[in-house]
Amino acid sequence: MKQLVADLWNGRLPLARAFWEYAIVYGSLANLVATLFALAAFAKDLPAALGLFLFFLPAPYNLLMVVSVWKSAARYQGPVMWPALARVLIVVWAAVCSLA
Numbered sequence: 001m002k003q004l005v006a007d008l009w010n011g012r013l014p015l016a017r018a019f020w021e022y023a024i025v026y027g028s029l030a031n032l033v034a035t036l037f038a039l040a041a042f043a044k045d046l047p048a049a050l051g052l053f054l055f056f057l058p059a060p061y062n063l064l065m066v067v068s069v070w071k072s073a074a075r076y077q078g079p080v081m082w083p084a085l086a087r088v089l090i091v092v093w094a095a096v097c098s099l100a
Contacts, residue, residue, distance in 0.1 A: 011071020018072040023065040031097040062094045
């Protein structure tokens with residue numbers, strides 16, 4: 001696990017894997033689960049701080065995904081369009097997941 005995080009942070013995974021597998025699939029799932037738990041906490045009238053904590057729990061992972069995709073895009077050897085598009089989309093994805 002430690003090596004995987006280091007590989008993600010340093011952009012050593014292929015761009016497609018960092019973007020689609022780790023950001024879009026796993027990241028979206030983590031953000032969805034956190035949002036559902038946060039909504040449940042608010043619905044049960046638990047302390048607002050707990051709901052906010054649950055909602056923002058995936059924020060460090062979102063940051064890791066932005067860095068990972070950004071650095072993986074820098075190593076990408078294919079058409080220039082893909083790393084540029086991945087960089088824009090990962091920032092939009094992180095913003096939507098973190099604020100919506």
